[in-house]
Amino acid sequence: MRDTGPSDDMVRHVAPDGTAVGDVDVGLDEGDLRELLRLMVRARRLDRECMALQRQGELTVYPPFEGQEAAQVGSAFALGPSDFVFPSFRELAAAIARGVDVVEYLQYHRGTWHGGAYDPIAARFAPICVPVATQIVHAVGWALGAKLDGIGACALAYFGDGATSEGDFHEAANMAAVFRVPVVLFCQNNGWAISVPLSEQTAVPIARRAGGYGFPGVRVDGNDVLAVYAVTRAAVERARAGEGPTLIEAITYRIGPHTTADDATRYRAPEEVERWRRLDPIERYRRFLLGAGIVGEEFVAACEAEAEAWVAEVRTAVTALGPPPEDEMVAFAFAEPPTTLTREWRERTDA
């Protein structure tokens, strides 16, 4: 029997074997459809490189996203240039799709900067946010500002299944509902909050939480990039039209460990990982594009070659990054540093 994934009550446009399920016209032209594949291939290649770089001691710690490429690329691709992303710490694929400079992004994992050295305002991509669920609060605040300023832009917050149990999620979602702010709450439900399985995280499907706030909640196959794009696009349009927030639960899976500091074999069975490998989002989409005649094998090969070359450049740039100037440690803590601190720092550098 064909494995259809974990749930049938979710939006899906392409089946795991790459065949279309109903209408696959999500409003993208062939160039965009090809771009989605190109971005996912790049993202995976870089993700694997980052794992290797961490093992070689070139990165301090790294949270892999393998398996979640469609959820991130599909959702980020649905945003407009003035929309703002509020990521957690596993959204490098979304950053790639948004055009964030990945060498600057990886400075965080290199330990040469905190939160990513890219310009968050220019990139419309907030600094990497490790405290779980706090970025949802930031997203709602930004969205409230966007509403008050009348700029017609929307915020998108990425978070995981574990974050939905945090009080910050609740406070942000409630406030977003009360003030009808233009925000998309995008949950990548990858089944595990470090070692806590979904069954110990919630007694109901996460999408159903939206009903408690009074806005729509939608479940989508997070390994189907077209479905993710379509539901996110609809949520973004809804937000821009002044109709308030939407909660999207993208069902996906974290193929790797929580981070390079985690051994996932201690809490989950290899069969489960294997099952999800067979539901791979990139392979599914590749088959779909090939089957639909939108790309040929040579395009796929070119994508892979291009990703390989790009990642080589990124690797060279990242490994060349030295430690930041010492005084940056305190340079940005205060707009006007207190005299005690400046004196202490001067004494230290003079010594």
Next chain:
Amino acid sequence: MVTSTPERARTPGADWRVGLSDDQLKELLYLLKLCRYFDERMEALYRQGRLPGAIYSGRGQEGTHVGVAYALRPEDSLFPTHRDLSAQLTKGLDLKRVMAQYWGRIDGYTRGRDGNSHVGDWFGHRTWTVMSHLPIAYPVACGAALAYKRRGEARVAMGICGDGATSNGRWHEALNVSAIHQLPVVWVVNNNQYAYSTPNPLEFRVPTIAERAAAYGMPGVRVDAQDVLEVYRVAREAVERAREGGGPTLIECVSLRWRGHAGHDPAKYVPKELLERYMREKDPVARFASLLIERGVVDEEEVKRVQERVENEFDEGYRFAQASPFPVPEDVTKGLFTDDGYWASEPSREGGTG
């Protein structure tokens, strides 16, 4: 599951007394009148400058407080807010000691150490000492319920908070954990329509708080708190389901806060017509007295006797509180940690009454 309750007392064929005996109905009447009178007199003393500290009136919400707490057994625990003194009195706290608490005396439940309204009797009547940060008692109630479940005790925890507290992250965390682990806990929301000055529509977007229960996977019930019997019936059902392993329930009791958030708040933000309508048509104390007279459980004379009783008890409590000594300054560092034996020993009564 959200149920909107009909006026049971006037529904033909329904057990209007929800299984309660005449004595129990009379006890409810006594509690309602006691709580109302206490609230009114304490506010009068506060305004006369004779009561120090702050007061948080629960007037108009007695149907909620008395109804939910009456559904608990002595071994069950109650986690109230500063507005839920009526629920604590229903759980069995001694009025005299509560009043000693308000005047900072040694016979108060916290031995004179508190501003005044943070009262509780954990080792006696199983009411958790009030904490001002809302709904900080919800996670604690969740923990108590987890302990009961793990120890295999047939006990239930009940947390109370207001409508405003439902927007706080702790509320969410407590409800979620209780639903996942099917804990023996009852979540009561005293929806008195105002979180300080914030009205319900600026607090949440859903029409009712009760329907939030579905977002956690537990039953939710909305009840009109002018009807103490209906509140009691709903709470008893939830308490017994929790005791039998059926997990948590969310109960939204709807009333109106008749007074300000605290004694200092004139609450001009509450529309006058709304307040007058509630006071005229939805007074849970007057309504219950009329019901018992109508049903022949009590007569006018007996209602008067109950009123006299609570007035005498208040006066007695007031005298007791004034005669009770202040704590001695030397004891101020004692009892901060459990192992010095302060709370198990008799306190010094040398503080004088000033």
